[in-house]
Amino acid sequence: MKPARDSTHRLTESSLEQHGQLLQRQELNTRTVPWAEKVIKDEQIHQFYSQSHLRVLERRHPQDPIRDIHLAATSVSTSDSSLTSLKLFESQQGMCLEDPLERFLTPVGLDHRTRPALREMEFSLGCMDEKEQRKQIAQQRADAVIKSKIRERTVDSRRS
Secondary structure: OOOOOOHHHOOOHHHHHHHHHHHHHOOOOOOEOOHHHHHHHHHHHHHHHHHHHHHHHHHHOOOOHHHHHHHHHHOOOOOOOHHHHHHHOOOOOOEOOOOHHHHHOOOOOOOOOOHHHHHHOOOOOOOHHHHHHHHHHHHHHHHHHHHHHHHHHHHHHHHO
């Protein structure tokens, strides 16, 4: 698959400026949802489905070693209250104010490749108490990327 050459699909300064202008034009009564909160909510929903799957496996194959391997790999507890489960699926509509770079750099643990990194950063999968910490990390990473790009431009302009 060829990468898109269309400038509307590229992350550039002008596309970030357009994103900022779009956000400013949004109605003031539009509900906002922090990106980190959306990510954590998605992790919680993923955990819910993993737990449901494990309960089905336990009922069908109570002594199955494959089930035990799956249980160890997902590291999901099987205790869950149904009221909490229902709250997961409440509507979470709203606009995320974070720019695309911050969204990309927010720590996420939705698959088996990213969970070890999340644990290494000492975050728990689906823990809403860590929302602000994840948001701060994304902001720090985005700032570092921007500063790096500014340094690159400075060096390039001196060479010219």
